[in-house]
Every structure is written in C-alpha cells, then in structure tokens.
Amino acid sequence: MSLRADHAIMSDGDIRRSLARIAHEILERNHGAEGLVVLGIHSRGVPIARRLAAKIGELEDLAVPCGELDVSLSRDDLARRPTRKVRPTRIPTDVTGKNLILVDDVLYTGRTIRAAMDVVFGYGRPRSIQLAVLVDRGHRELPIRADYVGKNVPTARSEEVRVRLTEIDDVDEVTIEQVGDGRS
Secondary structure, eight states, rough: OOSSEEEEEEEEEHHHHHHHHOOOOHHHHHHTTEEEEEEEEEEEEEEEEHHHHHHHHHHTSSSOOOOEEEOOOOTTTTTTTTOOOOOOBBBBBOOOOEEEEEEEEEEEEHHHHHHHHHHHSSSSOOEEEEEEEEEEEEOOSSSSSOOOOEEEEEOOOTTTEEEEEEHHHOOOOEEEEOTTTTTO
C-alpha cells in the first residue's frame, strides 16, 4: 500500500522533531559525541547533516565535526544515470578510528550509500559507519539499512519522495509525488 500522490508526509515541525530524536538516538548508541564525525551526502543530506551535528553539539556542549560527500563519480549506475554537477567532498578531520554518521535525505535502493562508503574508505578506516536518513522508502536493491530513520514511508516505484529544505528550497517539507504513469 502506498500513500496518495502529491501528499505531504512531513511538515517543518515533523522534520525538526525527527532530527532531534535522531540526535538523541545517535548520542545514546555512541555513548556521547566524543569521536563522532557527521558527513552529509550531497545535496540534501548536507543541510540535514549540519542540523544533526548542531543538535548533537547543543545537547553535548561539544563541537561535532561535520563534512560533506559527493558520490556522483563513485556510483555503480553511472551508465544509467547521467552524472550531475560534481560537488566538493569536505571531510573536516581524519576519519580513522572515528564513528561516522552518514546522512542522506531518502534511502531507496542503497546505491548512494554504497558509493558513499567507497568515498569514505578513500580517506581512512573509521571505527564504524552508521546511517541516518530522514525518510526510508523501501525498495532496496542492496543489503543496506539505516541505523536512524526519521520516517518509514511505504511507496510505490511510481512515486517519488521529495524532500525540500529551507537551505536549498526555502521551505521544510516532505511530499510524495506521482511520477510516470503509475504502473510498475
């Protein structure tokens, strides 16, 4: 079962509360913020990562290193998906021995996360890699699951989950929109 197309599933308040909950869950699982590095995946994972790092830092009174990853050239489906504009990868500290929190807006097939791990390993060997996503929509093609999820949303393949964030889109909301003809 999927939700009706063009349907809002998260408001700005829902997003804010989800990120606050995820920040608490990260702190609980990692016994505090010491040794954490938060890395957002371009494009909408970056502002989500910054918000999470700020919330964790606020809760722990500690600056949490936060960076950004571009995975466009590391994807295994480059032949099927044209490369978007390559963006910078900025990792603020040595990742070796750290607990990394990869952050993305939507978890779908798992291919973006696999590519992100390839990029990370080019910078060192972290102690652990954990995944935080705002929305998990299912339909995995790879054996990847999120450690922290804002909202699980069952979808049809003919639907698209759209995350809009103030930093990029001037509004915070998540919607489901119909794409294609609805047959899958």
